[in-house]
Amino acid sequence: MSNDTKTPASAPIPAVDPRLLQREAGLQGYVNEFVRKVRGGDIGSLPVVIGLIVIWLTFGLSNSQYFAPSTATYIAYWMPGVGLLAVGLVFVLLLGEIDLSVGSVSGLSAAVYAVLAVTHGLNPWLAVFTTILTGAAIGALHGWIFAKIGVPAFIVTLAGFLVWQGVMLWVLGSTGTINLTDVGLNHFLSGNSYVLNGDVSGGYILAVLAVASMAYGSFGEQARRRKAGVPFKPTSELLIRVGLVAVGAFVAAYVLNQDRGVPDAQVMFLALLIICDFVLRRTSFGRKIFAVGGNIEASRRAGISVAAIRISVFSISGAFAALGGLTIAAETGAASQSGSDPNNLMMAIAAAVIGGTSLFGGRGRVWSAFLGMLVISSIQYGLNMESLNQDVEYMIMGVVLLAAVIVDSLARRTQKSSGRG
Amino acid sequence: MSNDTKTPASAPIPAVDPRLLQREAGLQGYVNEFVRKVRGGDIGSLPVVIGLIVIWLTFGLSNSQYFAPSTATYIAYWMPGVGLLAVGLVFVLLLGEIDLSVGSVSGLSAAVYAVLAVTHGLNPWLAVFTTILTGAAIGALHGWIFAKIGVPAFIVTLAGFLVWQGVMLWVLGSTGTINLTDVGLNHFLSGNSYVLNGDVSGGYILAVLAVASMAYGSFGEQARRRKAGVPFKPTSELLIRVGLVAVGAFVAAYVLNQDRGVPDAQVMFLALLIICDFVLRRTSFGRKIFAVGGNIEASRRAGISVAAIRISVFSISGAFAALGGLTIAAETGAASQSGSDPNNLMMAIAAAVIGGTSLFGGRGRVWSAFLGMLVISSIQYGLNMESLNQDVEYMIMGVVLLAAVIVDSLARRTQKSSGRG
Amino acid sequence: ACGKAGSSSSSSSSSSSTAAAGGSQVIGLLLPENTTTRYEQFDKPLFVAKVKQLAPNATVQYANAGGSAQTQAQQVQTMINAGVKVLVIDAQDSAQIKSSVAAAKAKGIKVVAYDRLAQGPVDAYVSFDNEKVGELQGQGLLAAMGSAATPSAKVVEIDGDSADPNAADFKKGFTTAVAGKVNIAYDASGLWKPDVAAQKATAAFNQLGAKNVAGVYSANDGMAAGIVTSMKNAGVKAPIGGQDAQLDAVQRIVAGTQSYTVYKAYKPEAEAAAQLAVDLLNGQSITSVATATKTSGSGDQVPSDLLTPVLLTKANIKDTVVADGLYTVAQICTADFASACTAAGLQ
Amino acid sequence: MTSAPVLALRGVSKRFGAVQALTDVELEVHAGEVVALVGDNGAGKSTLVKTIAGVHPIDEGQIEWEGRPVSIHRPQDAQHLGVATVYQDLALCDNLDVVNNLFLGRELKRRGTLDEVAMEQKARELLSTLSIRIPSVRIPIASLSGGQRQVVAIARSLIGDPKVVILDEPTAALGVEQTAQVLDLVERLRERNLGVILISHNMADVRAVADTVAVLRLGKNNGTFPVQQTTQETIIAAITGATDNAVTRRAARTTEVAQ
Amino acid sequence: MTSAPVLALRGVSKRFGAVQALTDVELEVHAGEVVALVGDNGAGKSTLVKTIAGVHPIDEGQIEWEGRPVSIHRPQDAQHLGVATVYQDLALCDNLDVVNNLFLGRELKRRGTLDEVAMEQKARELLSTLSIRIPSVRIPIASLSGGQRQVVAIARSLIGDPKVVILDEPTAALGVEQTAQVLDLVERLRERNLGVILISHNMADVRAVADTVAVLRLGKNNGTFPVQQTTQETIIAAITGATDNAVTRRAARTTEVAQ
Numbered sequence A, B: 001m002s003n004d005t006k007t008p009a010s011a012p013i014p015a016v017d018p019r020l021l022q023r024e025a026g027l028q029g030y031v032n033e034f035v036r037k038v039r040g041g042d043i044g045s046l047p048v049v050i051g052l053i054v055i056w057l058t059f060g061l062s063n064s065q066y067f068a069p070s071t072a073t074y075i076a077y078w079m080p081g082v083g084l085l086a087v088g089l090v091f092v093l094l095l096g097e098i099d100l101s102v103g104s105v106s107g108l109s110a111a112v113y114a115v116l117a118v119t120h121g122l123n124p125w126l127a128v129f130t131t132i133l134t135g136a137a138i139g140a141l142h143g144w145i146f147a148k149i150g151v152p153a154f155i156v157t158l159a160g161f162l163v164w165q166g167v168m169l170w171v172l173g174s175t176g177t178i179n180l181t182d183v184g185l186n187h188f189l190s191g192n193s194y195v196l197n198g199d200v201s202g203g204y205i206l207a208v209l210a211v212a213s214m215a216y217g218s219f220g221e222q223a224r225r226r227k228a229g230v231p232f233k234p235t236s237e238l239l240i241r242v243g244l245v246a247v248g249a250f251v252a253a254y255v256l257n258q259d260r261g262v263p264d265a266q267v268m269f270l271a272l273l274i275i276c277d278f279v280l281r282r283t284s285f286g287r288k289i290f291a292v293g294g295n296i297e298a299s300r301r302a303g304i305s306v307a308a309i310r311i312s313v314f315s316i317s318g319a320f321a322a323l324g325g326l327t328i329a330a331e332t333g334a335a336s337q338s339g340s341d342p343n344n345l346m347m348a349i350a351a352a353v354i355g356g357t358s359l360f361g362g363r364g365r366v367w368s369a370f371l372g373m374l375v376i377s378s379i380q381y382g383l384n385m386e387s388l389n390q391d392v393e394y395m396i397m398g399v400v401l402l403a404a405v406i407v408d409s410l411a412r413r414t415q416k417s418s419g420r421g
Numbered sequence C: 001a002c003g004k005a006g007s008s009s010s011s012s013s014s015s016s017s018t019a020a021a022g023g024s025q026v027i028g029l030l031l032p033e034n035t036t037t038r039y040e041q042f043d044k045p046l047f048v049a050k051v052k053q054l055a056p057n058a059t060v061q062y063a064n065a066g067g068s069a070q071t072q073a074q075q076v077q078t079m080i081n082a083g084v085k086v087l088v089i090d091a092q093d094s095a096q097i098k099s100s101v102a103a104a105k106a107k108g109i110k111v112v113a114y115d116r117l118a119q120g121p122v123d124a125y126v127s128f129d130n131e132k133v134g135e136l137q138g139q140g141l142l143a144a145m146g147s148a149a150t151p152s153a154k155v156v157e158i159d160g161d162s163a164d165p166n167a168a169d170f171k172k173g174f175t176t177a178v179a180g181k182v183n184i185a186y187d188a189s190g191l192w193k194p195d196v197a198a199q200k201a202t203a204a205f206n207q208l209g210a211k212n213v214a215g216v217y218s219a220n221d222g223m224a225a226g227i228v229t230s231m232k233n234a235g236v237k238a239p240i241g242g243q244d245a246q247l248d249a250v251q252r253i254v255a256g257t258q259s260y261t262v263y264k265a266y267k268p269e270a271e272a273a274a275q276l277a278v279d280l281l282n283g284q285s286i287t288s289v290a291t292a293t294k295t296s297g298s299g300d301q302v303p304s305d306l307l308t309p310v311l312l313t314k315a316n317i318k319d320t321v322v323a324d325g326l327y328t329v330a331q332i333c334t335a336d337f338a339s340a341c342t343a344a345g346l347q
Numbered sequence D, E: 001m002t003s004a005p006v007l008a009l010r011g012v013s014k015r016f017g018a019v020q021a022l023t024d025v026e027l028e029v030h031a032g033e034v035v036a037l038v039g040d041n042g043a044g045k046s047t048l049v050k051t052i053a054g055v056h057p058i059d060e061g062q063i064e065w066e067g068r069p070v071s072i073h074r075p076q077d078a079q080h081l082g083v084a085t086v087y088q089d090l091a092l093c094d095n096l097d098v099v100n101n102l103f104l105g106r107e108l109k110r111r112g113t114l115d116e117v118a119m120e121q122k123a124r125e126l127l128s129t130l131s132i133r134i135p136s137v138r139i140p141i142a143s144l145s146g147g148q149r150q151v152v153a154i155a156r157s158l159i160g161d162p163k164v165v166i167l168d169e170p171t172a173a174l175g176v177e178q179t180a181q182v183l184d185l186v187e188r189l190r191e192r193n194l195g196v197i198l199i200s201h202n203m204a205d206v207r208a209v210a211d212t213v214a215v216l217r218l219g220k221n222n223g224t225f226p227v228q229q230t231t232q233e234t235i236i237a238a239i240t241g242a243t244d245n246a247v248t249r250r251a252a253r254t255t256e257v258a259q
């Protein structure tokens, strides 16, 4: 029975692997592929987006105030501060490391800026520049101790967590809390700065810019791939993607315009996200970060200077912590001794992870900082509206946070294939 | 030139690999092997011990008070609280995971115990039992969500960090801080309970017990290995090891006897360390923890139920967090709303890592909780003695912590061989 | 059987104290946290200076618990080991400190409770009345609201961290003072953190409508800094106040963005504590300073010196913080506040 | 071989995302039979092995064990049936030493605790029958050479009492002597009446020990041949899907040169 | 071959902890020469390769490049000299796709940014010359079969312009057709006047393409043989350290049976 001898097939090698399932033409093809992807757990940020919508609906149904445009302003305004810490952390997480110092560095930076610009009356932009440089230098120091001396990053940055908090107290020392003056970057980041002074055109111009550049990028790439004869995404798919982004962008612009416009802090945040995304996906520096996060030894053997990558990534994280600190200070109007709130660290890590960046290195996007912060800010605002007791608030926050990730985990579980060793 | 044809050697296969460097006989042999190990970076906990001695000398030289026997009592008394959290964390770290909830669970446990035993007047031992069971159940819940639903442990326990803090506030509710009654386990763990009521014989009996059981264990194993014809450690080496432990044990007993004896809390801590060490190294459950921490997929293919291991490990961590919470509450005399101090979490992780447990799984020992806590408590006491401002204290704490690990990292750097992929 | 541990030398506390202080006398000062400016900026230096003046050969050993009751318990034990004779404790947690107080007493150490009334066998207590602070805040707010203070006027209340027992006292005092006079439309904890307070306030303003907010209560000045920014952003024009008379708060009062703060004159408080500590050290009577008696949470009757807090507004800056030497006019009137200072008649 | 096969696959399919790795695959192994599973790189051999071993559950089809359909969801299921597997990607714990890896999941015990001495003794015996020289059985797997790791993985499969042994390219990393030992081992397994599935790209080895050759091509069956009656060329043609391939071209060229 | 060897090792030793992996090893490779490095499992072949490639620094001895002593501390050093290496343990980034792995550290750029299109095009060409079929060059390496990964690693070494190519068991996981292609490739490299070090346990492959065979045994040189004048038995005896070994015994036994 096992001895039936078939004549071996001897077909010529086809150009495309016959086992690769192709999408059938037309809408049905999309639907089928989508179902297949969801089944296979290959669903990108879809679950988080669903989680987000569920959060919005829940809070909105329990308090109609939640659907007011001012909610969007609140979220857009408070996201960038901790969000910037999260962006820096995404870089570090991509390496498979952690930076526990971002909270302290952000607090220190606010203090440094306040002392320079307010106490000593330095030019505010120069003060900003010095502050960010300080953050980058601190990060580089962490990176150096980690990469060159070999102390685990966890310990280096835990020490940083303590040391920079001490330095912050020392810097604020004699004066304590310092009120910031509404000038320079601080003005730009604080509550009264909106794109085009809050004119409705501002939001729409941004939306048009975003959609146009995305369309230009995707169709340009399609054209080049077509010319080079390598596989490319069909026009219909690109149209769907651009369309979805367009809907998101214009709805956001519309809602924000109902209130006061797009906060400039949010614009800066988005601009930095776009830049970082570009660096990570389109430059060889970014590629090296992913490589080191995936396999340190393979990267080393490929001639990548692992130490240089580590030092630069921690320095980036330090710079973002500094900028985040400036933003938080601007948002609250003062640099104070509680600036290095460890809670900010926790929320920043949570944002990155909720948004889909792996803690184990090599997998993630800076957009996860955005998505995660959107989730967290949405929950926080919902809870803040209710004037709850602290105990209830902690409980709900924890449960909702978990729930937001459970959707994702359940969807991905099917995918968690046994992987190769 | 490259063509010189040697006649192939045809020696019979020797029993021992000729490339394995053997230790030469006598003292010189030890010295040579030691030098070789240090050069190769294979030095166990030596660097941390050196770091510890440096810390002791530094503080002792700057303040002679530091060498008073009461210092030893202080350290022995305050170590077990956070140390127990660290023990639970070692289990989790061995899996390559993290448990951010231990601080909150410990705070909640203290609150649960206080409400049961003090407010409701439950039998104190029954209350202890219930509390530890609660901790274990909470841990198991974390483990279950992680192992079965697939939410990253970091997120699950971050949610736990928030939720259990909320529950703690709710449990303590209207009463706030609850002072504990000096009965049951609480009496045993709090400040006035010493082995044999502080009789000097107590410390020495413990030391004799420790040394005798260690000697019995090592020589017993040597005998069995000798009988089975597998390689065994020479008697001289065993004598040196037992001797070193004996010196440590008797010096500690002597110093503590100069003050008030051996605190019972410390005895419980040591006993638990010994039990956990045994579980991890001598049972197949422990072996499975290491296996899962080393390679999840390989463990799964070896028929290990990874989910069961994960759930039990998180449950162990929860139980230790509960016991740690009871100990901290006993040490401070009350269960309070600040029981879930995130600082305790940080210090517990730091202790485990400083003591030599890897954050990346599969490498470590429970004794690192002990060693790490010894380092941390020694620093803390030294700093407490100086009238420092908070800023300076944070800075010194961070720098000393880093310094303690730098020695280790430098020594190990040579070893950090490129490893196989 | 073999004798008690520690009996080979003399009693451990006395042996170590002689070793430590070499015959001189040590007073321990324990303060609770570091996110509020007052402790290391005022309390500590004022206390140390007064002790130096009263007892030149006494030394002060200092520790700050960084907001952790556990750390504070460890610090008490450290000081007991070091052989202090008197402990001055500002408890992070006035109940939890009880066992540490008892341990100190067992060693014959005298204990002065500072600012917060520690439980246990405390010898003396110096403080401001925390409920009174809350009451003053309430009065300050009502005064600033003026005619706007009606039973339907919406007030946003941001309290302190409920893990701090003082927070409840402030809240209680404030609630008593404003009960029935305004409508507390939003009430949540700002955890003593400016950013948290600012976010909660923003949520409250969105919820109630910026125009409908008639007043804002912030339990302290640190949080008020964040809330003031939120008010500016949301366009809320209503009075707000805090406590502590922090420099930034005084500046805001000058500029008109904050209405009042509660000035707890640290100098008399710290100096009274120093006086008590030195008296106890020398075995002298303390009845001249601790004239009142207060019952602590553990039921102990504690001889107390209760100071009166002062409501600080634009009108009395000169007579309070400036007169007491807390801040100089130059410190308050930096470039940003120069014109406001002139307007307020400070310069 | 008229008795029911100890293991049989019926129409097994397996998909990974957009890749259809196996389509309707059939395979039978009888007790005392060595089946060589051959095929091009990426043909799906290892995937097939992993479905049998319970590493990946199958999407469609059926696995039969001693004639009865069984469901294998987890590696434990396969192990309980009596399947021992040596994976191509070895699957060892780098942080554990040789002895611990050998006995992982099947530790020897003495009074409830691990019997390290007995395990070490047994490990040494086992490794010496495979004539591998490892500096010490107490060094972590991470520091072994490729071949040494391979031998440890093979030795692992012999602990316990399997009915079917699956070897996925067991000799790929082995030296000439160790390869010979493994081939001897396969023959001993057959003599003990076990079923063996041997995956190999080495036709000489396959012809030396296998009874039957099953060819997989692009995830589908492409013929099953009794070794005795089949030429190497036929098998290679079935693997590559063409009689004119790089192997024959190379052979032609090198013989030309030699002439 | 009177010109200076392009690469020469002089008395190289390397120790790992208590294991003396290499002792006084000598090796020479000339341009246009294929040196086969053979030896038992754990003989030290991969260790030797890694010392040349800069993965492990050597403890003692010297490496000479085109007659001049050089020091190789990091992989970059070896790459700058012109050494391309295919490691036995592959060293690929599992999270990156095939194209990214191929060009890792040597990305093609266009106006300062990565030129993904050109890289993808080049990758497809390269892989097709090695007749490997990979479902898509944009899937992560983690989901490739053993042989597919091996081919990616080999293709990697051909990007850039090396003078010496080191292949550590390149065909171990390869199918018959892919093996033939790699052997063709080695011959093409020789024709392009590159030096090649080929590690393999397959004597047939070694004899097919190598000029010289260097034998390593227990970390020491155990003879260097010109392929043409040496019998397979001599080489195997040098590898195993004995003329009576499992290979000869097995051969004897199987011929007996056949007779």
Ligand SMILES: Nc1ncnc2c1ncn2[C@@H]1O[C@H](COP(=O)(O)OP(=O)(O)OP(=O)(O)O)[C@@H](O)[C@H]1O
Pocket: A417, A419, A420, D016, D017, D019, D021, D039, D040, D041, D042, D043, D044, D045, D046, D047, D048, D088, E134, E135, E142, E143, E144, E145, E146, E147, E148, E173, E175
């Ligand atoms: N986890 C996975 N995810 C996606 N694709 C996979 C996965 N595992 C295998 N594949 C694909 O399935 C196909 C078959 O792989 P498999 O490992 O079974 O091949 P093989 O026959 O063992 O090849 P080799 O001889 O090279 O080992 C390959 O094309 C591979 O890319």
Ligand SMILES: Nc1ncnc2c1ncn2[C@@H]1O[C@H](COP(=O)(O)OP(=O)(O)OP(=O)(O)O)[C@@H](O)[C@H]1O
Pocket: B417, B419, B420, D134, D135, D142, D143, D144, D145, D146, D147, D148, D173, D175, E016, E017, E019, E021, E039, E040, E041, E042, E043, E044, E045, E046, E047, E048, E088
């Ligand atoms: N990082 C390391 N740490 C400790 N020992 C090592 C390390 N790397 C290699 N060894 C030891 O060195 C010896 C030689 O290993 P190597 O990998 O060079 O062998 P090989 O000749 O390549 O064998 P194979 O043919 O099996 O690949 C082995 O005994 C191995 O245990």
Ligand SMILES: O[C@@H]1[C@@H](O)[C@H](O)OC[C@H]1O
Pocket: C036, C038, C160, C164, C166, C167, C192, C220, C221, C243, C244
């Ligand atoms: O002065 C205040 C203090 O009494 C309270 O306990 O903590 C907050 C401070 O602002």
Ligand SMILES: [Mg+2]
Pocket: D045, D046, D047, D088, D168, E145, E146, E147
């Ligand atoms: Mg395979």
Ligand SMILES: [Mg+2]
Pocket: D145, D146, D147, E045, E046, E047, E088, E168
């Ligand atoms: Mg090798």
